[in-house]
Amino acid sequence: MKLKHRIYKLIDISGLQLFDPVARLFFREEPQVQIKRITQFIVIPILAFGLFLLVWQIMAPRHTTKSGEVPKPGRVLDAAKGIWTFHNREKEKSIAFIASSDEANKILDNAKNRLEEIESSLIPAQDETIANLEILEQEWRDKNISPKIKKAANIEYEINSKQNSLKTELEELAGSIKANDKNAKEELVLRLEKLELQKSKWKIELAELKGTISILESKKYPLLERAQRKKDRLEEEKQYLSVYIGILTKNRNSKVEELNKKLVDYSNSFYAAESTKVMSSAKRLVRQKTRIEKTSESQYSAAKTLPYQTLRSLLCVFTGFIIATIFAIPLGILCGLNKTFMCAFTPFIAIFKPVSPIVWLPIGLIVVGGFIPDPENNALLSIINKLPIFSSFDVNPAFLASAITVALCSLWPTLVNTALGVSSIDVDHLNVARVLNLRFRERLISVIIPSALPLIFAGLRISIGVGWMVLIAAELLASSEGIGKFVWDMFNNGSSDSFAQMFVVVFLVGGIGLLLDRIMIVFQRLVSFDETAPSV
Amino acid sequence: MSFLSISDVSVSFGVEDKKVEILNNINLDVAENEFVAIIGFSGSGKSTLISLLAGLQLPSYGEVALEGKPIVQPSPELGIMFQNYSLLPWLSVFENIELAVKKVFPSLTSIQRKTHIGKYIEMVNLTPAIDKKPSELSGGMRQRASLARTLSMEPKILLLDEPLSALDALTRSSIQDEILNIWEKEKRTVVMITNDVDEAVLMADRIVPLTIGPNASFGNDFNIPLKRPRNRTSLNSSPEYKKLKKEITKFMLNMNSENIKLNKKSISLPAVFEKSINEIGQEALIA
Numbered sequence: 001m002k003l004k005h006r007i008y009k010l011i012d013i014s015g016l017q018l019f020d021p022v023a024r025l026f027f028r029e030e031p032q033v034q035i036k037r038i039t040q041f042i043v044i045p046i047l048a049f050g051l052f053l054l055v056w057q058i059m060a061p062r063h064t065t066k067s068g069e070v071p072k073p074g075r076v077l078d079a080a081k082g083i084w085t086f087h088n089r090e091k092e093k094s095i096a097f098i099a100s101s102d103e104a105n106k107i108l109d110n111a112k113n114r115l116e117e118i119e120s121s122l123i124p125a126q127d128e129t130i131a132n133l134e135i136l137e138q139e140w141r142d143k144n145i146s147p148k149i150k151k152a153a154n155i156e157y158e159i160n161s162k163q164n165s166l167k168t169e170l171e172e173l174a175g176s177i178k179a180n181d182k183n184a185k186e187e188l189v190l191r192l193e194k195l196e197l198q199k200s201k202w203k204i205e206l207a208e209l210k211g212t213i214s215i216l217e218s219k220k221y222p223l224l225e226r227a228q229r230k231k232d233r234l235e236e237e238k239q240y241l242s243v244y245i246g247i248l249t250k251n252r253n254s255k256v257e258e259l260n261k262k263l264v265d266y267s268n269s270f271y272a273a274e275s276t277k278v279m280s281s282a283k284r285l286v287r288q289k290t291r292i293e294k295t296s297e298s299q300y301s302a303a304k305t306l307p308y309q310t311l312r313s314l315l316c317v318f319t320g321f322i323i324a325t326i327f328a329i330p331l332g333i334l335c336g337l338n339k340t341f342m343c344a345f346t347p348f349i350a351i352f353k354p355v356s357p358i359v360w361l362p363i364g365l366i367v368v369g370g371f372i373p374d375p376e377n378n379a380l381l382s383i384i385n386k387l388p389i390f391s392s393f394d395v396n397p398a399f400l401a402s403a404i405t406v407a408l409c410s411l412w413p414t415l416v417n418t419a420l421g422v423s424s425i426d427v428d429h430l431n432v433a434r435v436l437n438l439r440f441r442e443r444l445i446s447v448i449i450p451s452a453l454p455l456i457f458a459g460l461r462i463s464i465g466v467g468w469m470v471l472i473a474a475e476l477l478a479s480s481e482g483i484g485k486f487v488w489d490m491f492n493n494g495s496s497d498s499f500a501q502m503f504v505v506v507f508l509v510g511g512i513g514l515l516l517d518r519i520m521i522v523f524q525r526l527v528s529f530d531e532t533a534p535s536v
Numbered sequence: 537m538s539f540l541s542i543s544d545v546s547v548s549f550g551v552e553d554k555k556v557e558i559l560n561n562i563n564l565d566v567a568e569n570e571f572v573a574i575i576g577f578s579g580s581g582k583s584t585l586i587s588l589l590a591g592l593q594l595p596s597y598g599e600v601a602l603e604g605k606p607i608v609q610p611s612p613e614l615g616i617m618f619q620n621y622s623l624l625p626w627l628s629v630f631e632n633i634e635l636a637v638k639k640v641f642p643s644l645t646s647i648q649r650k651t652h653i654g655k656y657i658e659m660v661n662l663t664p665a666i667d668k669k670p671s672e673l674s675g676g677m678r679q680r681a682s683l684a685r686t687l688s689m690e691p692k693i694l695l696l697d698e699p700l701s702a703l704d705a706l707t708r709s710s711i712q713d714e715i716l717n718i719w720e721k722e723k724r725t726v727v728m729i730t731n732d733v734d735e736a737v738l739m740a741d742r743i744v745p746l747t748i749g750p751n752a753s754f755g756n757d758f759n760i761p762l763k764r765p766r767n768r769t770s771l772n773s774s775p776e777y778k779k780l781k782k783e784i785t786k787f788m789l790n791m792n793s794e795n796i797k798l799n800k801k802s803i804s805l806p807a808v809f810e811k812s813i814n815e816i817g818q819e820a821l822i823a
Contacts, residue, residue, distance in 0.1 A: 446624075529671065
């Protein structure tokens with residue numbers, strides 16, 4: 001009995017009210033009501049999403065762009081998997097780079113076996129499949145595509161020949177007209193005008209036909225396409241494995257070992273050196289020592305994968321959000337407490353609130369650039385880069401400018417909500433403070449802030465949503481590493497897969513936004529003292 | 537010199553031609569440990585009056601003084617208990633009272649404070665709900681918590697602003713009994729605002745009617761010479777109690793009809809007939 005209610009409460013507080021009916025159904029509490037709620041809040045949304053996927057699946061192939069077909073849901077899922085595989089491979093590579101020789105040898109065998117397998121059996125087998133499918137494709141093309149192309153080409157030819165024959169006909173007619181035959185001349189002009197009209201119509205028709213033909217020609221046999229993609233993936237893996245094996249055989253430890261061997265030689269020759277060569281061999285020895293030191297600290301420079309970019313974006317949004325909160329809450333409290341201050345501050349809120357991140361960002365970049373002229377040797381940046389979480393993300397001026405942009409855009413909802421929360425405190429609560437003769441600080445801490453807290457958190461929730469939305473645009477513009485940069489790279493890259501990867505980003509950004517919102521709802525629930533739940 | 541005195545007090549809002557007089561030249565003296573009930577129709581300026589006594593509002597003319605010192609600002613000595621509880625909703629019952637006790641008795645050690653708070657929570661029979669938040673309490677329990685908070689400050693004077701008007705009849709009578717019990721145990725000066733004649737007669741030593749506002753002033757007071765401790769059931773059959781109730785009700789009704797004659801704003805009242813206790817008992821049984 002107690003456990004049951006604890007579970008309900010947990011579901012309520014964790015912001016997962018969606019699963020409340022499931023839990024209640026599990027405990028057999030009014031099953032019919034719960035089933036109705038499950039249908040309403042779980043089954044119907046899932047169905048709606050399914051319908052969306054279906055429409056997508058049907059509509060996508062009908063729209064061909066310069067970057068290829070609009071990817072179907074399956075392609076997007078494949079792209080997501082690809083991104084993840086790439087991320088894992090980069091991780092493997094960086095592990096391989098720092099592995100000890102024993103470990104390296106152990107993994108090396110596996111990698112070599114896999115490479116062998118791919119080279120000798122998987123790729124040839126796939127080539128065979130493709131060859132077979134190409135025959136099938138030819139048949140399919142002959143049966144389904146070629147007749148259509150032929151038909152379209154025929155129509156094209158007919159139109160062209162008709163146009164030509166009419167032209168020659170009129171030319172002949174013109175040649176036969178006598179100089180004083182006014183009627184015939186007028187007749188000719190009329191027919192010429194008609195022909196021009198007809199020509200413009202044909203032009204449109206021909207353009208359409210050309211479009212149809214090119215679409216038909218670019219149509220691929222689905223099975224062949226899939227087989228080719230599979231082969232591409234195998235090729236990719238092959239390439240990865242050869243690089244991986246390269247790293248394993250010549251990783252940090254082996255490099256250091258080699259250098260150490262040389263060091264022994266150098267020191268031997270140093271001690272054996274005659275006075276004329278002492279200085280130069282001593283220098284060589286010292287240089288070798290520093291080289292060893294540097295090598296033993298070196299890391300594999302992994303490519304910036306989407307998971308890495310996502311974490312960096314999250315760090316950036318939190319940095320901006322915290323900067324915004326530090327300013328917004330005290331200012332909001334001041335505005336709420338003091339009418340004069342509120343009046344003084346209103347114009348700033350009114351003017352700066354609607355300013356787009358696109359405007360703040362260049363300003364931020366210039367200001368940050370002004371303060372940090374030399375990012376390599378900047379005291380502030382080196383301090384930030386030594387902080388626990390920041391250290392693995394290489395904070396640069398673009399990161400700071402993006403964070404400041406986020407702060408400037410997400411400041412306002414918190415500020416306005418805090419001011420509202422503070423200024424709309426229940427008069428009764430203030431009377432309590434008056435009766436108790438609470439001093440300003442006591443009143444602030446024990447009455448005003450707790451009373452405004454639910455609204456403050458409502459503001460924070462809006463702020464983080466705004467911040468997340470703004471950040472992607474800011475990163476894209478600042479080309480600060482992060483999700484925005486990833487999208488921009490994909491846009492410029494323009495390979496057939498990059499379109500699908502952009503779709504992956506859409507779902508990723510949406511999912512993270514949802515998650516952030518949920519987290520803020522949980523906080524809001526924890527601080528709100530009235531029974532009414534905040535709107536979902 | 538009386539303990540609490542209201543002398544020549546007027547309260548008005550607005551300026552010159554739009555001036556609205558709420559209270560007009562009122563005078564009242566309350567002796568120490570006296571229980572005074574101020575009774576009036578709604579809109580007659582009762583809440584303004586209690587705000588004056590609590591120091592939450594200042595009179596336009598005249599002076600309100602406690603022990604000869606004018607009241608100019610609220611203080612824990614003037615223990616007001618608000619009509620709508622005014623408990624801080626994010627604090628538990630204990631914490632609500634603790635906030636007051638910490639401020640009023642800063643020298644108490646944490647153990648002393650705990651016993652102090654516990655005593656007053658016990659006094660209003662709220663010990664089982666000590667750690668509950670106001671939103672988890674019923675109206676009656678909230679009002680008890682509010683009472684405990686006010687009492688815990690050990691004010692010189694207890695100001696009750698229609699404390700029971702938001703409660704249902706049963707809860708109301710039980711809290712009336714509680715307040716009465718507490719008052720009889722720990723004598724203290726009480727000024728209670730109410731619109732309920734029964735409540736006033738049952739609890740007060742003296743009843744002061746407030747005429748219908750605007751421009752309200754005090755009518756003649758009624759002394760209630762009923763013996764204490766008073767008991768609701770035995771009083772109900774006492775002829776003296778009945779007579780007093782009848783007199784005051786009649787006075788209040790007359791005041792309304794005078795108002796009609798004077799073409800002032802009147803308040804329409806439902807037709808009221810006196811019922812015998814037996815009749816009421818029968819009705820209760822049927823219900």
